[in-house]
Amino acid sequence: MLVSLKWLSQYVDFSNLAPAELAEKITRSGIEVDAVIDRSQGMTNVVVGHVVSKEKHPEADKLNICQVDVGEESLQQIICGAPNVDAGQKVIVARPGAHLPGGIKIKKAKLRGQESNGMICSLQELGIEGRLVPKAYAEGIYVLPEDSVPGTDALELLGLRDTVLELGLTANRSDAMSMLGVAYEVAAILDTDVKLPEITYAVSNEKAADVLQLEVQDTTLNPLYAAKVVKNIQVTESPLWLQHYLMAGGIRPHNNVVDITNYILLEYGQPLHAFDYNQLGTGKIVTRPAQAGEKMTTLDEVERTLQPHNYLITNGEVAEAVAGVMGGAKSEVSDATTTVVIESAYFTGSSVRRTSKDLGLRSDSSARFEKGVDPNRVLLAAERAAQLLAELAGGEVLEGTVSVDELDKTPTRVVVSPDFINARLGMKISLEDMISILNRLQFGVDAANGVLIIDVPTRRGDITIEEDIVEEIARLYGYDEIPMTLPASGEQVGGLTPYQAKRRIVRNVMEGAGLYQAVTYSLTSAEDAQKFALQKEETTKLLMPMSEEHSTLRQSLLPHLIDAVSHNVARQVNDVALYEIGSVFLGKTAEGLPHEEEHLAVALTGRWTDNAWQGEKKAVDFFVAKGIVEALFAKLGLTAAVRYEKAVVEGLHPGRTAHILLNGEVMGVIGQLHPAEQKKSDLKETYVVEMKLAAILNAEVEELVYSPVPRFPSITRDIALELGRATAAGDIEAIIRAAGTKLLKNVKVFDVYEGEKVAADKKSVAFSLTYFDAERTLTDEEVVAAHNKVLKALAEAGAEVR
Incomplete structure (x- = not known):
């Protein structure tokens, strides 16, 4: 979320704080500020100019000689190559000595023999991304409004004397995906008030219900739909302040009607859509599920095939928009539009998310619906749109709102005790401080019978349980205020458990031998679940697997590890040495849960050594794999307790396979893949090891006794x-x-x-x-x-x- 501080200052007062200080406070309260962006980017000496005359450069077809009034006594000659420059325009001029983004410094120059005293600028040359520049000015200079005064600060006029905060929002903080949401957050941090927009406008004698009919076929997917009708609008460019706020928020301006819907999207966090009433054709809006195979062309000029679970906005006959995702091309607002229908609705997040995924289409609207919009802002946003259309487009707002409303807007109630909060935080915050924090957040709060009864505003859909209240109090009280304490126990020194320390030794031995660690899926197919298993038990299957290949918990690490070797070999990495430490799942515990057991697996193929300068090459063989195992047991002090026995294991070579025994019990297997298995995976000679790591690391080891270096010969x-x-x-x-x-x-x-x-x-x-x-x-x-x-x-x- 990009937050213009100039825009934010309309709703909350933070004038006594520098942008960096405000960013620090927001970050400390739990919303990370990823960047503090100065939109002026250190630019200087950029003013408004008036192009008094233009004539072709005598020595260059694509250059024009312009006489420009920049507020000085005499006109300044500037050579400009923009295709859309013309006499009478108010433009942006970088005077000699000006600094522009990218380290550009403007100097007096001669172009093909003609003097040029500055540069007439495009928005891109002022550091604005090309994707945000209005399409009319994407290929040339930007033309300012006619009432702009030559010689005045162009950066101020364009709203570039501004700072933008880039917020790194987590998925639960959808409330901060709007300017008002951020305003509530800042007000809570600074303990001040939020000033909400005042919505007033004149209403026509004509009623919206007389010209528009509404039908909602599925109120579970679309519990609230509201439509305002505005007549006699004039579609033009938006005023500069509106364009500035949209560009600061990362949205390209289009025209005043579309810009107003996008402005409210950023202001309220409520997506809106504007339909050309005359293009609807039926005077009717019907929201319904799509029919199988139904097609429509969206605003991006792509024809999309729909499915029955996709929800649509229609005119009663054909689709006009994909609900919550994108409008249709047929009824979009154009320069010829005179009457618009403003849609403000609530669509369930799961439906919008599924549709967005189906169509491969993600928009600012779908992102907000997916995470949840404020039910109590849906109607307010429609009224705000009507107000701005009357002010900025000369529209005549018809009386009333055509709506279907079955949406529950009841605030969530959470009851929590102060003791619960303090116990979770490990500190003592007074009841008065807790109530103060909740009041700053503008939560409804009442203290009775030793508990806090809290009514959470609908804008904060992430607050549903007691722990959420604990988090809110902690972050506004200050995470840095939580005291540092050691665990209340006799042993206060941290460290690895013996098992963890030994596991680290295993990793060191494997990596010291030149093996790379792999991490593979715990889920495999039912066919491979028990393949190579040292111990076969009842398998555990998922109730709703994403695919058959990942439907069952594994009982051996080797199948996926062999797949990893095959994946590398297929990409011409022929010498592969991998190991994995992970869990296998053998039957069930007394509680009915899968029993986890930690194993170690190794897979080797190709050359073990290849020293070209010595002419030395050695392929991986059984004894290389066995040597790695022996090195591990030596490091763990278990060499004397280990022996190897010839074994026959399904899937392994019958003459090159052995069981690994520890104190007489089989703890693992080592061997070459069976030639049939190698062929199936497109591998050459490949050797594998799998061992019961948990049993090995828990084995008792005799105390290590050091002996002096022998003084006598052997x-x-x-x-x-x-x-x-x-x-x-x-x-x-x-x-x-x-x-x-x-x-x-x-x-x-x-x-x-x-x-x-x-x-x-x-x-x-x-x-x-x-x-x-x-x-x-x-x-x-x-x-x-x-x-x-x-x-x-x-x-x-x-x-x-x-």
């Missing part, structure tokens, strides 16, 4: 074992660790071989064993004795030493 022994191909290296490692004495400190696999000199059903696995003692240097005999125990255990397990 001794390494390597053994190569011939094993059955189905034997897991992890099982053999467990045997070695169990058989080793306290001198055995580390075991790792360093080679796996299948082929020549090894039986077809066998494989060779080589282990490196490290022995040392932190207190002394080991002897060969001690190492041999410990190593022999390991060899004996391996022999008993059927492992043959090569």
Whole structure:
């Protein structure tokens, strides 16, 4: 919302405040002022000029030599290239030394040999956006009214000695989408009064009801419709003050009739529409739902196909306007219009919003109807329009208003106790201060039996419950007045919970390994809801899903994460490494709600390393994914409790998949996507991991014990074992660790071989064993004795030493 302070000053007195101070007070009260805009933009030496004569430049076809009276003793010669400049016009002149927006400084100059003492300006050259300039002057200079006095300040005449506040309104503050709404807000902040427009005008002896009939077919969608009839109007340009206010509010002036409806839109927040009575043709207005496939051409010259839930204004035969959104081209006001019907109505916001969305058409009117207009301003706005049409268009207002009114205008009543307010704010505001604030807001308030009985004006449709009153009192009392306090507990120092700290470690490990975090939808299709699930439970489906693809809560993170990988690969991002921490939904809790469990998922495809300068390339494989998992468990201190078992999981490669076990329980899965799944998603080799993160982070970890760096050397022994191909290296490692004495400190696999000199059903696995003692240097005999125990255990397990 753009608020001209010159216009606002007509309704509320803030003359003792600079614009920046007023903006600060409004922001502190809860409506953020996004910008304070000086419309003069530092311009100087811009005056009214009178073009006394014009002649063609002898050396240029598109230039004119103008003799201009700028209020000095002699005429000033100015060269002008505007196509619409002419003798007799009153124009805007930037004199030599003038400063214009964009850092432009006007100097005396010669154009094709002729002296030019200044510049005749368009509105765009004064910093006004082209979309706001009246169409008649969009391609040339702006022509001022004939009574403008040469030499006077043109910026004052054009209303550019003004400041505009740009308000960043939240959806609930539709009351501030009008000048009167902002006036009430400022008056409450400054504890002053609001001066409302006085509406008086002469009335014709002829009655509006004699020339116009009205029928409303659906009062649930259109509970109030009012029409005023004004005859003998003259359609002309609006006076400068009206054009200035519209442009300051972001609306382009058109003619006096349309400008008046837009002026009231900004003043009252009530959309109006003007119909050419003679173009209606029937002397009748009927509001009704559209017929299926019905068509009409709106003011933007676009033919639109309507649906039965779209509400229309018709002449009883054909559509003349889309209710609350836009008028029709057929009955729009033109220069030939002599009689107008002014519509002021209340349309339900949901109906207008749906129609606006259907037609892809959003207007200033629809924006206000969607958020809600003041029921008690609908008729007032029509009367204000009649007054201004009489004053500015010479109109003759017919007696009475043709209307259908079934709209409930009863103020909302909210009952709240002062204790409730203070408890929510954590402070003590006196009852007198509360009543004072509510009175400043012009809420009806009465204190009785320890509670406040508040009647909320209909302009404040956002105030409906006790908490809304708490907010109003808090913001006007001053958010900065609310005392800072620590929670009333023994432990007052904030910090992360152990679980939160571990979750942060998980993110650090994933991102340190080069993975990017993804955030995907919790909703998926019924088909994919249990795909790759570690644990399958009853699914939770939405009652009214937006689409089948997002109808069911997921039980695995992987389907959407794989979709994200596929999305990247399809856009030529071939090396993808993603992780996600999110909830899956497994069955229901005792309260009947979906049971949430936090999981971690990883998806990898493409190259893991690609160092072109070293000629080093490594594709993602099972062991890259496993290495990331091992790095995580190492960081969490759970390495000793984790092991891996070969597994068969639907959708994953049968020979490259393993379960992740923590303390003997399956906590996750790691593997390659099944080739059929990869083909379905247009992927090459892709590896995935999913783990029950909540269970892992809640697992007990032994206290971390630090050991000094060994002072004594270690001794390494390597053994190569011939094993059955189905034997897991992890099982053999467990045997070695169990058989080793306290001198055995580390075991790792360093080679796996299948082929020549090894039986077809066998494989060779080589282990490196490290022995040392932190207190002394080991002897060969001690190492041999410990190593022999390991060899004996391996022999008993059927492992043959090569």
